[in-house]
Amino acid sequence: MPSPALVIEDLTVAYSGRTVVDHLSLVAEAGGITAVLGPNGAGKTTTIECAEGLRRPDSGTITVLGDAAGSDRARSRVGVMLQDGGLPMARRVREVLALAAAMHASPLPVADLLARLGLDVVATTPVRRLSGGQRQRLALAVAVIGRPELVFLDEPSAGLDPHARQDVWELVRELRSDGVGIVLTTHLIEEADALADQVHVLVDGRLVESGTPADLIARHAGSDSQRLRLARPLSEGEAIELRTAVTAVGHDVTLDADGADLLVRGPATPALTLAIAEWCDRSDVLLRSLQVGDGTLEHAYLTITAAPR
Numbered sequence: 001m002p003s004p005a006l007v008i009e010d011l012t013v014a015y016s017g018r019t020v021v022d023h024l025s026l027v028a029e030a031g032g033i034t035a036v037l038g039p040n041g042a043g044k045t046t047t048i049e050c051a052e053g054l055r056r057p058d059s060g061t062i063t064v065l066g067d068a069a070g071s072d073r074a075r076s077r078v079g080v081m082l083q084d085g086g087l088p089m090a091r092r093v094r095e096v097l098a099l100a101a102a103m104h105a106s107p108l109p110v111a112d113l114l115a116r117l118g119l120d121v122v123a124t125t126p127v128r129r130l131s132g133g134q135r136q137r138l139a140l141a142v143a144v145i146g147r148p149e150l151v152f153l154d155e156p157s158a159g160l161d162p163h164a165r166q167d168v169w170e171l172v173r174e175l176r177s178d179g180v181g182i183v184l185t186t187h188l189i190e191e192a193d194a195l196a197d198q199v200h201v202l203v204d205g206r207l208v209e210s211g212t213p214a215d216l217i218a219r220h221a222g223s224d225s226q227r228l229r230l231a232r233p234l235s236e237g238e239a240i241e242l243r244t245a246v247t248a249v250g251h252d253v254t255l256d257a258d259g260a261d262l263l264v265r266g267p268a269t270p271a272l273t274l275a276i277a278e279w280c281d282r283s284d285v286l287l288r289s290l291q292v293g294d295g296t297l298e299h300a301y302l303t304i305t306a307a308p309r
């Protein structure tokens, strides 16, 4: 078995005395797609920046392709998707990619990459005139042009339209079939489900769950929870009323309300479904969907991140 692409051991990072990554250990296999998930502020970007060698940890060790993170050898074999700030705004798209290609011994052909990511139509456009999604795709192109062995992608399809997202997913899958390891962060659970071989979930700087998407679904999206999606977020008063309505009909039923997405934990029964529907009718709230033990990664993710710690 090849050695892992990334090994993080006991990583701790604090900002002004506040610990944001807390004794974190995780492994990303070579040639696979590893997704790092977690709520806003969980420490994902901080962790990835340490692995990229862009941020110095307070303690812990990170090994990238067998070398210390941030070492010249590790950097030369890794591709990093820079956010907007990293792109030269005055340069034209093709020029940016040509410059990036010139820094590598055996780069991918610039024209091919432009076409694959739908950037050929803006090849002569200055970066500052690109849309958010086009900049995102250019940043991805810069990350992969040097044929890296491991690529770090921070929210690779954030802000992309559905077609552009499919193009990015296709490129990521092609990289994997070429044996490239990919570590990505995302808030799109659908993206992790579509791409990831392994998923790690961070909450408050700690690793709280790891496994394949199927493992996580089996462990956390059983029939003992139901997910509701409402047409609008509930007020605090409405959330209390709905909580009262569902707990009145079931033993051990609890409700987590976060915006318009709600998680009802407890045995699914027809009485519970009726209580939810009746409450929606009384309160004039449209129920967009109700999934019972739906077996999706999103359901598992919501259960994992809602659990009290």
Ligand SMILES: Nc1ncnc2c1ncn2[C@@H]1O[C@H](COP(=O)(O)OP(=O)(O)OP(=O)(O)O)[C@@H](O)[C@H]1O
Pocket: 015, 016, 020, 038, 039, 040, 041, 042, 043, 044, 045, 046, 047
């Ligand atoms: N340079 C910094 N100085 C101080 N605090 C920081 C700095 N960078 C990040 N933080 C804090 O560290 C915590 C973790 O941030 P980080 O960006 O790693 O989280 P994240 O999981 O990537 O979040 P998001 O999903 O919102 O991008 C947050 O509370 C953030 O406010």
